[in-house]
Amino acid sequence: MTAPATRRGSGAPTPPPRPRSAFAALLASEARLLRREPGVVAWAVVIPVVATIVLALVPATRSPQEGLGGWSFSQVYLPVLVLFTTSLLAVQGMPTVLAQYRADGVLKRLRTTPAAPAQLLAAVMVVLGLASLAVAAVLVAIPAVLGNPPPGNVLAFGLVTVLALAALLSIGALVSALAPDARVATGVGTLLTFVLWFFAGMWIPRTVFPEVLGRVADLTPSGAASAALLEAMHGGWPSWAQVGVLLAWTALPAIVAARTFRWG
Amino acid sequence: MSLIHVSGLTKAYGGHPVVRGVDLDVAAGEIVGVLGPNGAGKTTTVECIGGLRTRDAGTITVDGLDPAGDPAALRAILGMQLQECRLPKKMTAGEALDLYRAFYPAPRATDELLDRFGLGAQRDTRFEALSGGQQQRLSVALALVGHPRIAILDELTTGLDPAARREIWDFLAELRADGVTILLVTHFMEEAQYLCDRVAIIDDGLVTAFDTPDALASRSGATQRLSCTPSRPLRPEELDSVRALPGVADVRVEGARLVVEGGADVVGAVVVHLASLGVTAGGLRVDTPSLDDAYLSLTGPTRRQDLR
Numbered sequence A: 001m002t003a004p005a006t007r008r009g010s011g012a013p014t015p016p017p018r019p020r021s022a023f024a025a026l027l028a029s030e031a032r033l034l035r036r037e038p039g040v041v042a043w044a045v046v047i048p049v050v051a052t053i054v055l056a057l058v059p060a061t062r063s064p065q066e067g068l069g070g071w072s073f074s075q076v077y078l079p080v081l082v083l084f085t086t087s088l089l090a091v092q093g094m095p096t097v098l099a100q101y102r103a104d105g106v107l108k109r110l111r112t113t114p115a116a117p118a119q120l121l122a123a124v125m126v127v128l129g130l131a132s133l134a135v136a137a138v139l140v141a142i143p144a145v146l147g148n149p150p151p152g153n154v155l156a157f158g159l160v161t162v163l164a165l166a167a168l169l170s171i172g173a174l175v176s177a178l179a180p181d182a183r184v185a186t187g188v189g190t191l192l193t194f195v196l197w198f199f200a201g202m203w204i205p206r207t208v209f210p211e212v213l214g215r216v217a218d219l220t221p222s223g224a225a226s227a228a229l230l231e232a233m234h235g236g237w238p239s240w241a242q243v244g245v246l247l248a249w250t251a252l253p254a255i256v257a258a259r260t261f262r263w264g
Numbered sequence B: 001m002s003l004i005h006v007s008g009l010t011k012a013y014g015g016h017p018v019v020r021g022v023d024l025d026v027a028a029g030e031i032v033g034v035l036g037p038n039g040a041g042k043t044t045t046v047e048c049i050g051g052l053r054t055r056d057a058g059t060i061t062v063d064g065l066d067p068a069g070d071p072a073a074l075r076a077i078l079g080m081q082l083q084e085c086r087l088p089k090k091m092t093a094g095e096a097l098d099l100y101r102a103f104y105p106a107p108r109a110t111d112e113l114l115d116r117f118g119l120g121a122q123r124d125t126r127f128e129a130l131s132g133g134q135q136q137r138l139s140v141a142l143a144l145v146g147h148p149r150i151a152i153l154d155e156l157t158t159g160l161d162p163a164a165r166r167e168i169w170d171f172l173a174e175l176r177a178d179g180v181t182i183l184l185v186t187h188f189m190e191e192a193q194y195l196c197d198r199v200a201i202i203d204d205g206l207v208t209a210f211d212t213p214d215a216l217a218s219r220s221g222a223t224q225r226l227s228c229t230p231s232r233p234l235r236p237e238e239l240d241s242v243r244a245l246p247g248v249a250d251v252r253v254e255g256a257r258l259v260v261e262g263g264a265d266v267v268g269a270v271v272v273h274l275a276s277l278g279v280t281a282g283g284l285r286v287d288t289p290s291l292d293d294a295y296l297s298l299t300g301p302t303r304r305q306d307l308r
Helices: A022-035 A038-057 A073-103 A106-111 A117-145 A154-178 A182-200 A211-219 A221-233 A240-260 B042-049 B071-077 B093-101 B110-116 B132-144 B162-177 B189-195 B213-219 B236-243 B266-276 B291-299 B301-307
Strands: B002-013 B016-027 B031-035 B057-062 B078-081 B150-154 B181-186 B198-203 B206-211 B224-230 B248-254 B257-262 B281-287
Touching: A022 A038, A022 A117, A022 B093, A038 A073, A038 A117, A073 A106, A073 A117, A073 A154, A073 A182, A073 A221, A106 A117, A117 A154, A154 A182, A154 A221, A154 A240, A182 A221, A211 A221, A211 A240, A221 A240, B002 B042, B002 B181, B016 B042, B016 B181, B016 B206, B031 B042, B031 B189, B042 B057, B042 B150, B042 B181, B071 B078, B078 B132, B093 B110, B093 B132, B110 B132, B132 B150, B132 B162, B162 B181, B162 B189, B181 B189, B189 B213, B189 B291, B198 B213, B198 B291, B206 B213, B206 B291, B213 B291, B224 B266, B236 B248, B236 B266, B248 B266, B257 B266, B266 B281
Parallel strands: B031 B181, B031 B198, B078 B150, B150 B181
Antiparallel strands: B002 B016, B002 B057, B198 B206, B224 B257, B224 B281, B248 B257
């Protein structure tokens, strides 16, 4: 330490500047580690961005279709692609990362320091959440830049995206808590992600779901979110039922996850 | 006044007692080794001291703090290196140290630690690409980032080559000079003998011996064994005169070699006596009882019964 001795005659040396808070350091570290996963970047960022650009450029997919109730494929798939990335990062990515951290003793090791392992958990969720929202923002901006109509109610679109993200992170936390090891965590997370994609309308657009399937989908987080996002494309607001479904999918898994999560 | 005080510590997992009443006192500035067979309760003991596990019964104070009641205050003064704790695969050595620095108010410099642990060239190497020894050294370095007053190191040199092990020992010796108190769980007698002021031998959940390495070694009952090639063969009466020396238990001739067994002071007495006979002791070899002998005699099943 090289504190200036002349400082107001006080004998106390100047403490060296503390680099940054533990949580800020964990956030920066997790963001850096996420960027080093080329598979995750390709699937969660590159594929949906490229798909959105293609859908917005190709005349057949950017024009309204009779079979889609007067919507274009570009519009119908925008909610699906937003939920594609969010599901992938929250429900498949988070359990994979956390279960590996648990297996490697990363969480246990943090318990030996003044930083709490819960801070690492929070950092992982914040980084994956911000990455999801950033991709969502880009996906919304692309069609607008390329001359397609933007969502009729951008505020509602953003609100539902955030609610859906909370629900999916909560489900990801539950998988992280319950999976016995990293392999199961990845397997269960991947399976759930496929189910979520289906109900979001990935393989059959949400607007052409048969009646019964539509009702089931309305009770799933991705199905409710997808319908609410389509509503926002129209300029409307989500229904209270849709908001309720998303809040329930946020609260219940989070409560179970908080009670069952193992650190060591 | 002991810095770490443990008494009557017990811990069971699923009804199976692992620690059955451990007592331990560590003074400030001491390096204390914890030795014992696998499953003896060493790691459970130090993890209770470090506040990672809650004890079933007994008392623990670490610098006046109860690890179970005041973990936050404990974290600031205690650094721990754990067995089988790894880092994220794609984190580099430098990033790991920088990250851990952010957890402490006045951390050591990253470069200082990298240099001390011979990792200067590995600053930008990812954890998955480090050798086992380098990973281990990084793990020890992380335990010391926060300038801890107490360091608990569990199996710190397991998997290291002798040169790397010696480097870590040197650094621990420097830490001792800084007044850091160290609790060292180890499998290596050599390590305990080289580094530790005192050694606790834990077996089957109890401390079966707690003393300096030398005292433990001499307590084992093993003898000093001296062998040499005398400059001329000794006559029978001269052999008898060696036998008559104080502390000598046995004298025999094996080919050209003279072999003498006895107590701790036997070597000097024999060599001086031979010189008085005009004989020099060529190729002198002395085998002293080691901590190994003490360990074996203190953890063997029969001895274990005696000590209870």
